[in-house]
Amino acid sequence: MLSTTERTRLGRAKHKAGTDRQELYDLLDTGMVCHLGVVVRGAPMVVPTCYGRVGDTLYVHGSTGARSLRAPGEVCVTVTHLDGIVLARSVFHHSVNHRSAMIYGTPREVTDEAEHLAALRAVTEQLAPGQWGAVRPPTAKELAATRVLALSLEEASVKVRTGPPADDEEDYALPTWAGVLPVRQVFGAPEPDPVLAEGIGVPAHIAGRSS
Amino acid sequence: MLSTTERTRLGRAKHKAGTDRQELYDLLDTGMVCHLGVVVRGAPMVVPTCYGRVGDTLYVHGSTGARSLRAPGEVCVTVTHLDGIVLARSVFHHSVNHRSAMIYGTPREVTDEAEHLAALRAVTEQLAPGQWGAVRPPTAKELAATRVLALSLEEASVKVRTGPPADDEEDYALPTWAGVLPVRQVFGAPEPDPVLAEGIGVPAHIAGRSS
Known part of the structure; x- marks a missing residue:
């Protein structure tokens, strides 16, 4: 089992729970991007940010949405992949094929230097x-300016x-087309920095991602 | 100006505020998907769901994550487009090109029948x-089973x-490639429902979205 707390058991039977x-x-x-939910003065705040994983720890990057990362207390981090638009024969059964993960917990700020480096590497x-x-x-100096939370x-x-x-x-029996329109994220051709010095080619680890 | 409350003024100068x-x-x-943040028993919960817009009202669909939509109180809805990976000459300046919107407020449940239909149509x-x-x-019956929030x-x-x-x-001056790796969402070829009756072609409004 992944987790057995009440809020991680899915309330609705319609979708398969992993x-x-x-x-x-x-x-x-x-x-590539997660949505970090925090409570600020009693109200929710949902901030898109970057993350990385090392084993059973999720590291969430603090350089964007920094306000929300100052001693955030309990958080919810959600990662969503949209895989397709489900086109049904009725409006009611339209849906989206997707995979999403929700992670709950109270993160700690990473202060140990070795862990900080490993976390930034993962992100x-x-x-x-x-x-x-x-x-x-x-x-x-840059390390000191980069806040990372471990969840x-x-x-x-x-x-x-x-x-x-x-x-x-x-x-x-309706004469209505039905099926799935697949959705995926793709990478375009790398766009060099306009001030890039001549003769510096795109490394294979970057060029290889474009479709 | 879009909005002038404290939390909608960006805390960091690095990114352009629209x-x-x-x-x-x-x-x-x-x-296509928003992330809806609510507070449940003091803790944040971030649920991916569908939405639509009519004028200055955002309608958020309640069929997924229904637990979070029962009298949610104040919410934050975030919509994020990932446009590119910013590949810098240093780890520190890596970033993502993106556009994101955050909307705060206390939604009302849509109960008026005409608005309910208009909202579902928008979604x-x-x-x-x-x-x-x-x-x-x-x-x-289906309408009654579909909760829509108006924000x-x-x-x-x-x-x-x-x-x-x-x-x-x-x-x-470093001999390091730098630039942007563009990211975009594309639609694949429509996949017919395996039980679709023969002779029903893909309508143009669906086929036309595939790249």
Whole structure:
């Protein structure tokens, strides 16, 4: 089981609840942006930011939405992959194929230097695999300016919807097209910095991601 | 100005804050999934769900994550477009080009029948333009089973990052490739429901979205 707290058991039976830890890892490892939910003066705040995973710890980057990361208390981090638009024979059964993970917990700020570096490496490589070893590493000053939160993956849920629409029995006779329009995220051709010095080619670890 | 409350003024100067209402509309109108943040027993919960816009009202669909939509109190709805990975000459200046909107407020549940239909139409058309008129409309029973929340766009902020990396002056001399790897969402070829009756072709409003 992934987690057995009340809020990580899915309230609705319609979507399949993932209970496999590997499914959680795969979902997290193929994402690029998470949505970090915090409570600020009693009200929710949802901030998109970058993250990385090391084992059963999720590291959330603090350089964006910094206000929300100052001693945030309990958080909810959600990572969503949109896989397709489910086009049913009725408005009511329209849906989206997706995989999403929700992780709950009270994160700690990373202060240990070795963990801080490992966390930043994970966050950087999540977004841009191969870049950590290819570019200038962080200085002590830059490290100090980068807040990273560590959140345990202990309390997590995974929700998945796949496959064709589930129409009402009587609607299958309608002369209406039904199916799934797949959605995916792709990379375009790398766009060099306009001031890039001549003769510096695009490294394979970057060029190889474009479709 | 979009909004002038404290939490919609961006705390960090690094990213451009959008102040144009049209920019907010464009951002919302081209998204497919939002992240809805609510507070449940003092803790944040971030649920991915579908939405639609009519004028200055955002309608958020309640069929997923229904627990979070029962009298949610104050919410934060965030819509994020990931446009590119910013590959800098240093780890520290790596970033993402993106556009995101955050909308705050206390939503009301839609109970008026005409508004309920208009809201469901907006949510459906946001996800699948052209489907509202092409498939079986909702029955009274289905309408009753579909919760829609209405949230004013009054208190909103837009955050945008575009363009090449902003490296440190001394790093521009490094022999390191730098630039942007564009990211975009594309539609694949429509996948017919395996039980679709023969002879029903893919309508143009669906086929036309595939790249």
